[in-house]
Structure formats: C-alpha cells, structure tokens
Amino acid sequence: MPDTIAPPASSTRSDRLQPVFGRPLRVLAWLSFLAEVIIIGTGGAVRLTGSGLGCSEWPLCTPESLVPIYEVQGVHGIIEFANRTMTGVVGLLALAVLLLTLGAVGGRALVMRAVWFAVGGIAAGLAAYFITDPFGLPAFGFLSGALLVSVLVAAVDSVRRAERRRDLVVLAWIVLAGVMAQAVVGGLAVITDLNAFIVGFHYASSLLLVCVTAAYLVRMHDPAGPRVRAVPRWFAILSHVTGLALAATIFFGVLTTGSGPHSGDANVIRDGFDATVLAHVHSWPGYILAALVAALMVSAWMLRLEPRRWLLVLAIAIAVQIAVGVWQAREGLPEILVGIHMVLASLTAAAYTVVVLRLKRVRSADA
Template identity: 40%
Template sequence: MHRSAARFIERIRRSRAYATLLPTSITRWVRTVAWLSVVVNIGIVGTGGLVRLTGSGMGCETWPYCTADSLIPTPELGIHGLIEFGNRTLTGVLVVVAALAFLSVLRLQPRRPDLVRLSFAIGVGIIVQAVVGGVTVWLHLHPSIVGFHFLLSAALVVLATVFAHRVYAGQGPRESGVSRGYAGLAWATAASVAVTVAIGVLLTGSGPHAGDEAAARNGLDPILWQHIHAWPGYLTFALSVLLMAGAFRTSPSLDLRRWVGILLAVEFVQIAVGLWQARTGLPIVLVNIHMVLAVALVAAMTAVLLHLERRVVAQDVAPEPSPVEASAR
C-alpha cells in the first residue's frame, strides 16, 4: 500500500471521534457489511447491463455531468437519460458500502491489516470504475472500453468475495487442505471460467446490444463466437462436476461440497439461460440475467479457491517439567 494511503488509514484509526463507534471485533454488523459488499458489486452489473440493453449508454451525453449544462438528466433526454443517470447514482451506493466495510475493520483488535487493505482496494477500485465509465461515454461506447468496464466489475467482485471470506476465516497462517491434484483441478476450472467470461465479453462486443444505435461493434462474427463462447463454458461445467466428485474425498471442515455445489448450480442456470437467449433472439431480460450470472460465477469460483486452504492449528505441546517436578520423579 502506498505510504500516503497508509498514513491516511492510520490517522483515521487513531481518531478519537471514531473510537466508540467502530467495532473492535468481528461482529454481525461486520459480516453483514461484508456480504453487502459482494451483493452490491454483483448487482451493479445488472443495472449497468440494463443501461446497455435498453440503448441508454449515451442517455447522458457526457460525464460527470449528464449534459454540458446539467448534472442531472433533462426532460429532453427522456427515459434513456433517467436509466443512465440512475446507474451512475448507484455508484454512490457502492462507495458508501465500501466506506462502511473499510470503517468496520479499521479498529479491530487484534489488527487485521489484510481486511483493511482489501476494503481500501475495493473503494479505490469503485472510484476507478466510475472514471472508466466516464471514459466509456467519452469514447461513445467503444466495445473495447465497455468490455474492460465489465471485467473491472468482475475484479471488484473477486475482491469483495475475498474480503467476505476472510472476515469469516480469521487470520493466521494457512495451509492447503486438499491434494495437489485436486488443487490443480480447481485452478484449471478457474482458468476455464476466466476464458469463458473473456470470450463472452468479445461476443457481447459483436452482438446487437451496443448500448446506443451509433456505437461501434468489434467486427467479430457473432454466430461463430457464440459457439466459441460455449466450448469453454461446457468445459467449465465438466471440470466442476469432477470437482464435486473429488470434494467428497476432502475434509468436511473445508466446506468444499457446499461451494462447489453453488458453483455447479450457477453454471447450470447460466448454460440454460445462454442457450435460451441464443435461440430466442437475445431478449433483453435473458441477456441481463446472463450478465449478472457471469459475475456470480466469478464469485462462486473465487469462493471455491479460497476454501482449498485451512488455518494452521498449533499443536498442543506438553510444557517442560519444572526442576522440582523433575527431582520428584
């Protein structure tokens, strides 16, 4: 973490104004905020998708203002201006949740620098995401920057998932709780998820939902890339089935059966929605669900990887006998 950021965090931590307000242990409030961070970072993809799918990407013609003379949409912009401005406004909700997450772990005892860094990174990432959103508007929804905008959201979902996991898992040294082969299978599945999502971004950039009638497309053949997108999707599902089979041979304390089960459930619904939307002309509702499921898939896969490890439990060591006890023997 940059020195200036570290000094800023330390200044807030030592502030007496917050001493009686911030929790000093992992409470229900801290856990709730951690889960909320995951939910809102997934949810913003749904509202962002709605902007694109309704052709409202240029509903506000500039950024950060909606028009050259108005911060908020004017009546002339119609429903598209309201949809685009509504999505921008929800970014403020993400900032508030990120701030609450940061403050909720700032004064924990013993200190949790991992949670502080993660929550701070999420907040910075949301601000960067807002700037990228502005660049997207300035570049009139170029498919490359729109795709990067989505991938940045996926990265924030990963950070929020790691944050929530560590709130529950606690701190201290950790070790692998699975065999090397099972860990390799899990990481291969994660790589397949990453490829599936990346190709999905390229496919979206070639399809009809550009966010605006004048927005450019990337020139790829959408029919061909639908099939290319499906191949790693099916591979991911097959690898996840193997993960589930192997999960029954892992320690129940890792809770891998539950999380791999959630991963499989998300994949099953994602595949079903993908096939349905492809055969019905890409209706807006199904495409939006497909987008949200994509980042939910990323969150589930991240959770599976995090549960491959367990905390190291120190062995109880018998104390050395005292000289009195030794002589008595």
C-alpha cells in the same frame, strides 16, 4: 511421499487477540457485496435498453446539468443516471467497510490517518481541477486521478501499519480504489461513445470487484494465521485449472457481447468480431468448465473435502448459466436473458472465489 492435508485448526489463546468484527461491519460487508452485484445488473440495463449515452457528458449528465432533463433525454437519461447514482451507493458502502475494518484492526489512530489522507487527496484533486480547467484540459479527469493516487498512497500506509488482519485491510482498500477507478472507466466509455473494449473492461472490472467483496466476506469469518493446504495437491491444481477455464469463458463472453446487437445505443454500431463465431468459441471453454467443476464436485464429496458444498453451488450456477446461454442464443438474444446471463456470471465467479479460499485453512497451533 503421500499427499498430506492439514488437520482442522483448533482454538488457542491467540484467538482472544483477534480483532472483533461487529454486526455493523458484517451487515455492511454483505451490503457491499450485494451492491456490487446489483450495479452489474443496472449497468446491464443501461446497455440493454440503449441508454449508454443517455447522459451525453461525464461527470455531468448534460453540458449544463448534473441530472438528466426528461424533456430532452427521456427515459434513457434516467436509466443512465440511475446507474451513476448506484456507483455512489457502492462507493459509500466500500468506504464504510474500509473505515470499520481499519477501526477493528488498528483503532482510531489508523482510521484518522486514512481520513487525513482523504483530506489531502481532496485538496490535491481540487487544486488539479482549478489548475487544468482554464487550459481546456479534462479537469475532472485530473481531479479523479489525484483522488485515486491519494487512495493508493493511503492504502500502502494502512497496510504497513496494520499489525493484524492485513488481508482484510488489503481487500477493503482494493474495493474502494476499484470503485473509484470504475467511475473513471465509466466516464471513458461515455467519452469514447461506448467503445466496445472499454465497455467490456468496465464489466470485467465490476465482476472482479464482486469476487473481492466475496473474498472479504469469507476471510472476515475466518481466523487469522498461517494458511496451509486443506486438499490433496492434485485437487488444488485442478481447481486452479478450472479457474483458467472460467476466466476464458468470461473473456470470450465479453467479446461476444461486445460484438452483438446490444451496443448500448441505437447509433453505436459494432463492427468488430463476428458475434456468431464468437458465440461458439465462448461455449467451448464453458463446456470444459462444466466438466471440470463436475469432476471436482464428485471428488470433493467422495473425499469429504472442505470445498464440497461450495462446489455444489458453483456447479448449479454453471448449469443455470449454460441453460440461459443456450436459451438466449436460440431466442435471438432477448435483453432480459442477456442481463440475467451477465449477473449470473458475476455470481458464478464469486462462488469460484469461495471455492479457492476453501482450498486452504488456518494451520492449527499443534500442527
């Protein structure tokens, strides 16, 4: 049978039943996306300036102080604390997007249920802290765990009760839970003296949150309803194969950086994988990725498929990434180029996320 593609969706009476996402939510959703990208840059700055242990404790900066003491820690403490502060900004934006989303899809009742879960989580967290602290246990870890569990329970409750746009409710909860989990992972990175695998996981998780916030932006502008394939089957399969190549490129990139000279602190020595060998291994899936994206882009424009414009954006991003990667390798990994490479990787992943979401469209009422 010939490959069929769904026709564009048409307007129906059900459009009037769609929740209205006002300007504040749209602005905050964009700010949330930008903040997730920026925190990758600030996290990279911490690592590339050797400030990873600028704050020796977590969640305090020093055993006696929440904020850095310049006379003791110097500029490294300020850089590390600035990144921790950025985590708070990211979290507040994620919370604001979540509450406005719940209000748009479920009204005040859904918002208040989430608030009560939050109150319960805070109470449980404080109880866990005061119970474990006298025994010398990681009290802040138990507090964070209790808060995270309350968020997960609240998320399940909200998704079950939301009758409209559950996709956006899920995405908003993922971002908030992810930010909270990221704070804990960042603390583990400090406690373990910047273990390369934990630091790498911290970066990869941040990159995934960039993709989730990008997905929220796309889905917020799309109408609700069953989604059907908008491209030929072979194109969809090749697009997902391209995603595997992108994931492999990022994975080996994280391993390469974890074995390179930018450990995050002058006293932390990386003695794991051979960074020189990994740099070449990292480039192989990168070149495969570039070839796959080029093939998809040409095909999409020839067939006038929906993802063609975003494939052009993705192709440009990958071309710049390759150029920066080659440049930094030849220049001995200067800090500024490594930082640019890290941020561009997140934007590349975000562009790919949009491409994947454009492989389908909402099914029209007369389809």
